[in-house]
Amino acid sequence: MKPQNNLGAATIRLLLGAAVGVACGTAAALFLHVLTSVTAVREGHPWLLWLLPVGGACMSWIYMRWGRQAAQGNPLLFASIRGGEGDIPLRMGPMALLGTWMTHLLGGSAGREGTALQLGGSLAAWIGRLLRVPPTESRLLLLCGISGGFGAVFGTPVAGAVFAFEVAGFRVLTPLRLLSALTASFVGHVTALAWGASHTHYSIGPVPFADLGLLLRVALAAVAFGLLARLFVRLLASLRALLIRHVPQIVWRSVIGGLLVIGLTYVCGSRDYLGLSLPLLSSSFDAQAEGDAFVWKLLFTVVTLGSGYPGGEVTPLFVIGAAFGSFLAGMLSAPPALLAGVGMVSIFAGAARAPLACFALGIELFGGGGALYLLVSCVLSALLAGSSGLYHRSVPSSALRRIGQTIQRLK
Known part of the structure; x- marks a missing residue:
């Protein structure tokens, strides 16, 4: 040509x-x-x-x-x-x-x-x-x-x-x-x-560029993020398979899922977990989240999506990750806003097997100040989340291992 x-x-x-x-x-x-x-x-x-x-x-x-x-x-x-x-x-x-x-x-x-x-x-x-x-x-x-x-x-x-x-x-x-x-x-x-669309902005606050102690605490949190992402993917797949096996008609699967969501709402006594749950996401950056908040959001989301309701997993995963990270901040003596932001993108990185996209997502959402913590957490979460992901295929495990080895050499 x-x-x-x-x-x-x-x-x-x-x-x-x-x-x-x-x-x-x-x-x-x-x-x-x-x-x-x-x-x-x-x-x-x-x-x-x-x-x-x-x-x-x-x-x-x-x-x-x-x-x-x-x-x-x-x-x-x-x-x-x-x-x-x-x-x-x-x-x-x-x-x-x-x-x-x-x-x-x-x-x-x-x-x-x-x-x-x-x-x-x-x-x-x-x-x-x-x-x-x-x-x-x-x-x-x-x-x-x-x-x-x-x-x-x-x-x-x-x-x-x-x-x-x-x-x-x-x-x-x-x-x-x-x-x-x-x-x-x-x-x-x-x-x-x-066209007038707007996006909510969150702040992880001032973050030291390369604090070794803080980096180790973020790495520990990343292990938990990866395991939680694995749990989310497996629960979602298991519920879908269970309902398909025992309830062949998709119409009745939706009815069962809707009834379960109603039941969960009255069991937990809160409507904070319906819809996007953006207020819960915002509050996770402002103060340490309650220990059960991420659990309830995970259950509501798995039931909704697992029973066939249209929508997506990403924003619920943002909420789950931010609430879980904010909760872990108290246990790890880390800034709640930082772990909320890192958790927000790392859970998605593990569930989607997309660490590079989620690292870029974190930079665009929070700025470059926490880049090192975001990169380490996203990669570790994706490595520990297992081979199955929300979209079935993404970065091969060998590629993820090469990324991890590169980070190890940089350290």
Whole structure:
């Protein structure tokens, strides 16, 4: 190919990435605005929780009736990227959008990333079909969709691009591919902001650059984060398998899950664990969290997602990690805000097997002051979380071991 053709191909890829970013940012802004509204409605009308089993059953029936391939959700996205298997229908995004709004309106404990990825992936696939993008480029376009969706919903464009490559297992990473994903993610982020979307900011406070004693305490906490991430993934997979085995109809699985969430709410005597639980996340940075807060949030989330309610795992994992880290701070004599921030990204790093994306996420959320602690904790958590992850395949264990060896040499 001639140089000018190379330049032309690169320009087309970047323009496609930007187009995907605009679509993802617009959809993400709509998603976040409505999500804020439905959360306010639920908090103002506590009786809506009693409709969770009915709402879940209705959404499950809709997926059975019209979902088709879209019902596979994120696994279909990653399968299409890794091996070009399966087409991504446009209906996947709107159905995930409506389902997640319903989950949060009625009190399910779920997150946002599942919707972000499915919105981004379905829009990217639709743009590819509209512009007749060749099959060889469609996988990259899907990666741009995941990058743009993640970056727009969480306000972390660099982490969005790294997450797409790390979790999707894209084997050949070239500068142009990375630049295309970064373009989609940054454009998506800026577009969402232009539509009025906002993101909550947290502070880990002043942190010493390289305090050996503090680093050792963070490493101890990282071991606990990795084990908790492993527990979360196994509980979620086990509950899904149990319900599928004994309750073949997905509609009834949703009914059972909704009833269990209602029961958990009255057993624990609090509604703090419904929805995103962002107040619990914020309070974990301000003071030491209660010892049972992360346990309750984990149970609510496993029941909600394990019984088939639409949503994502990431924001609940943020809450679980921050609350657990804040609680551990008292035991380890460490700053609660620091361990809350480190726990927030490290639990996700272990559960998703995505330490590099979560390290970038931590830098974007908290700044570079705690970079060493974030890196060590994310890598250790991912190493100890086991081979299974939320997205099934990500960074191979050998690659994680090489990262750990590199950190050991630096020390």
